[in-house]
Amino acid sequence: MRLDALLVASAARLAAAGSPTPRLDAEVLLCHLLEVDRTWLYTWGDREADPATAERFAALLARREAGEPVAYLTGEREFWGLRLATEPSTLIPRPDTETLVEAALEKAGAAGGRLLDLGTGTGAIALAFASERPGWRVLGVDLRPEAVALARRNAERLAIANAVFRQSDWFSALEAAEGEAAERFELIVSNPPYLADDDPHLARGDVRFEPASALVAGDGGLADLHHLVRTAREHLAVAGWLMLEHGAEQGGAVRQALISAGYAEVATRCDLAGLERVSLGRWPGR
Ligand SMILES: C[S@@+](CC[C@H](N)C(=O)[O-])C[C@H]1O[C@@H](n2cnc3c(N)ncnc32)[C@H](O)[C@@H]1O
Incomplete structure (x- = not known):
């Protein structure tokens, strides 16, 4: 079958299975298999899919029809223009989270400082920030190895x-050894779990x-947010955010x-x- 016809048929199958973005999903999966970009697909749609590619594509399509995220099938997702590897051990980075990166960049002088990203996952926030502020030292931590x-x-x-x-x-892992002062950060950012379990x-x-x-936190989704508000004070530099x-x-x-x-x-x-997404406050010090 020609590639363009294969895409049309696949998008129809994914639409029937309830994907909100069926044509895009089909294109991204096929590009991943062929190791080409979407412009190549539009240009060479009249080419025939070889049988091995068609078989591997059918297998990916069946997994997508069953609901598996495209980013887990291809093993990557773009965030802040960076191609990040993704795995089922952590969240797929969301475009909404770029709001947090923008807020951090706005408060971060170009001169340098230290940023801590709590619950870093793929490293999305930490790496986006670090790529824009080479003079800053960035530390990302996560519970899951x-x-x-x-x-x-x-x-x-x-x-x-x-x-x-x-x-x-x-x-x-950041608590100071006895007699030493804990490291402090000018910026502490986090996209913690915040959904209620129901x-x-x-x-x-x-x-x-x-x-x-x-994804899930106790106290109706607020437990980790409250915990971080209480504990971050001990790790923020004076006037840190x-x-x-x-x-x-x-x-x-x-x-x-x-x-x-x-x-x-x-x-x-x-x-x-237009939805409330990131809240911030400045630590005046004590
Ligand atoms: C909503 S995901 C955010 C991932 C990534 N920062 C992003 O924005 O795409 C929350 C992350 O917090 C991590 N996490 C959950 N509990 C944690 C804890 N007690 N300490 C450190 N990280 C934790 C999870 O493993 C997960 O990677």
Whole structure:
């Protein structure tokens, strides 16, 4: 079958299976197999798919029809213009999270400083920031060793030298040895788990295949956000910023938590859809 006809038939199958982006999914999967970009597909659609490619494509299509995310099938996703390897051990980076990167860049002088990314996953936020601010030292931590290994691989693939990654239960690996002062950061950012365990999104689309450890938090989704607001104070430099991504309905609760914990200049940023997405506050020091 010709490639263009194969795409039309595949997109129809994925549409029937409920994919919100059937044509795009089919194109991305075929490009992945052929190791070409989408422009190549549009240019050479009259070529015949060889039988081996057609068979491998059919297998990928069947997995996509069953709902598996395209980013897990191809093993990569673009974020902030960076091609990041993805794995089922952690979240697929979302475009919404670029709001957090933008907020961090806005507060980060070009001269240099230290940024900590808590729950780094693929390393998306840490690597996007590090790629824009080579004078800063960036540390990303994650509870899951597989995520830490993935983030390190992404840094290597992208040749980003000013970001390093460590396994840590939030701040646990950063506690100072007795008699020493803990390292402090000018910026602490996080996109922590923030869905309640009964959130209906957990049963829909790509989210069904992502790990609960990246998505779900206690206390109706607020437990990790509250924990980070309380504990980050001990790790922020004077006048440093804490920035947290959260659900569209959680902005009020996060702002309140930041104010109660003593942060100043508390504010919330909206994502491109106009939804409250990132809340931030400045630590005045004590
Ligand atoms: C919503 S995902 C965000 C991943 C990535 N930062 C992004 O924005 O694409 C949350 C991440 O927090 C990590 N995580 C969950 N609990 C943690 C903990 N106690 N300490 C450190 N990381 C944790 C998860 O493994 C997951 O990678």
